[in-house]
Amino acid sequence: MTIAPAQHPPTAPPPQATNRLPRLLPHGPDVVDLAAHRARHGDLPGIGPAELLDALEASGLTGRGGAGFPTARKWRAVAAQRGPAVVVGNGAEGEPASSKDHVLLTRNPHLVLDGLLLAARAVGATRAVLYAEPDRAVQAALRRALAERADHTIEVVVAHHRFIAGEESAVVDAVSGGLGLPRARPPRVFERGVDGHPTLVQNAETLAHVALVAWYGPEWFRQVGTDAEPGSMLTTVHGTGADRRGRAVIEAAIGTPLTHLVNLDDTRAVLIGGYHGTWIDGDVARSTLLSRGSLGAVDGALGAGVVVPLPVWTCGLVETARVMVYLATQSAGQCGPCLNGLPRMALAVEALAESRAAPADLDDLRRWAGLVRGRGACAHPDGTARFLASALTVFDDEVRLHLDGHCTGTDRRPVLDVGRRP
Ligand SMILES: Cc1cc2nc3c(=O)[nH]c(=O)nc-3n(C[C@H](O)[C@H](O)[C@H](O)COP(=O)(O)O)c2cc1C
Numbered sequence: 428m429t430i431a432p433a434q435h436p437p438t439a440p441p442p443q444a445t446n447r448l449p450r451l452l453p454h455g456p457d458v459v460d461l462a463a464h465r466a467r468h469g470d471l472p473g474i475g476p477a478e479l480l481d482a483l484e485a486s487g488l489t490g491r492g493g494a495g496f497p498t499a500r501k502w503r504a505v506a507a508q509r510g511p512a513v514v515v516g517n518g519a520e521g522e523p524a525s526s527k528d529h530v531l532l533t534r535n536p537h538l539v540l541d542g543l544l545l546a547a548r549a550v551g552a553t554r555a556v557l558y559a560e561p562d563r564a565v566q567a568a569l570r571r572a573l574a575e576r577a578d579h580t581i582e583v584v585v586a587h588h589r590f591i592a593g594e595e596s597a598v599v600d601a602v603s604g605g606l607g608l609p610r611a612r613p614p615r616v617f618e619r620g621v622d623g624h625p626t627l628v629q630n631a632e633t634l635a636h637v638a639l640v641a642w643y644g645p646e647w648f649r650q651v652g653t654d655a656e657p658g659s660m661l662t663t664v665h666g667t668g669a670d671r672r673g674r675a676v677i678e679a680a681i682g683t684p685l686t687h688l689v690n691l692d693d694t695r696a697v698l699i700g701g702y703h704g705t706w707i708d709g710d711v712a713r714s715t716l717l718s719r720g721s722l723g724a725v726d727g728a729l730g731a732g733v734v735v736p737l738p739v740w741t742c743g744l745v746e747t748a749r750v751m752v753y754l755a756t757q758s759a760g761q762c763g764p765c766l767n768g769l770p771r772m773a774l775a776v777e778a779l780a781e782s783r784a785a786p787a788d789l790d791d792l793r794r795w796a797g798l799v800r801g802r803g804a805c806a807h808p809d810g811t812a813r814f815l816a817s818a819l820t821v822f823d824d825e826v827r828l829h830l831d832g833h834c835t836g837t838d839r840r841p842v843l844d845v846g847r848r849p
């Protein structure tokens with residue numbers, strides 16, 4: 428595959444592409460087709476690989492898939508490898524609490540596809556793959572979008588519906604024709620990934636930002652966000668709507684107060700970053716910003732931008748137990764500590780949530796959480812242990828009450844969803 432440079436010079440920013448948000452999603456409810464996408468932004472920018480890498484570096488763009496790794500650094504590492512590379516856009520979105528890549532791919536797929544082509548050109552890739560969740564709406568949107576394009580240079584690989592499907596070595600395994608299970612490292616995927624080739628795995632949203640940086644430049648990108656963490660990000664905010672049970676995908680400037688995203692009155696705690704993320708206390712959340720820096724200062728993790736307020740009438744241990752059982756079922760069963768440790772931890776939290784646990788069980792729980800960390804081929808045990816540890820800290824009062832047979836929760840309707848995304 429060769430990805431031809433565009434014949435047209437980069438387009439000047441259209442009026443709607445100034446520093447106003449949203450940048451990534453259409454303003455109305457419509458799906459952006461290729462004609463509307465080109466009318467807004469123009470053809471694929473003709474920017475060369477070196478120039479694009481410099482622009483990405485100057486923009487300060489970091490990965491939006493969870494880890495927040497600097498995008499330019501990752502691209503340079505792939506470009507420096509020998510032999511043809513593979514680029515994979517990661518739209519697996521295995522996290523049930525996140526809907527942002529789903530919304531982006533169904534409503535504005537061409538922005539992601541252009542980012543993917545730009546990435547492929549910049550790192551010298553001979554294959555560009557979009558790895559996307561099996562959801563019918565996403566697959567249909569991609570089929571439609573690719574049919575609109577004449578180039579036929581992008582392949583789609585359908586991800587499995589499981590939490591770890593989007594972990595980068597699992598992505599590489601699936602795109603190589605395997606079962607989509609995480610692989611031991613080294614080698615890292617940028618050294619030897621899909622079919623042994625150097626591979627760039629980049630979150631779908633990150634690729635959409637890449638395309639905008641290529642069109643409008645790093646200064647434009649930095650017009651929102653903070654100096655340390657520039658730009659905007661898609662967040663999946665729960666607890667929206669009058670009954671506080673809905674969810675919405677909101678594009679927000681990094682550094683936005685959490686209280687500007689969602690009503691945090693009567694909120695006991697907030698889960699940040701999804702099921703590998705952390706609980707933070709409600710009072711703390713009310714003075715915290717949507718940024719790695721602000722959240723890191725209160726032991727929170729931004730992850731892929733999931734924000735779930737837990738109302739004061741809901742028990743945090745009951746919610747944590749349900750998610751722990753789910754996470755235990757998502758182990759790929761390849762590594763002993765993950766296969767054995769996660770179910771044990773889940774059963775113990777369940778006992779605690781149901782006020783059947785003794786103080787010794789709590790000690791076991793803390794010990795197991797320490798033992799599984801760093802012992803898996805992927806970060807699934809670490810993320811699960813982090814989530815649990817934050818629950819035991821933030822819901823400390825509730826833990827004591829449960830050990831005495833009490834619970835302050837009065838509404839047992841689930842807040843954290845472990846099924847398919849609504
Ligand atoms: C258990 C697990 C699940 C993950 N799931 C996803 C996912 O669904 N989508 C995604 O983009 N990244 C996911 N990641 C992160 C990827 O491994 C990888 O860091 C990311 O796709 C890189 O893209 P980015 O730099 O643009 O964020 C997951 C990581 C772990 C440990």
Ligand code: SF4
Pocket residue numbers: 591608609610757758759760761762763765766802803804805806807808
């Ligand atoms: S740590 Fe768990 S989820 Fe990750 S590869 Fe090993 S068994 Fe699978």
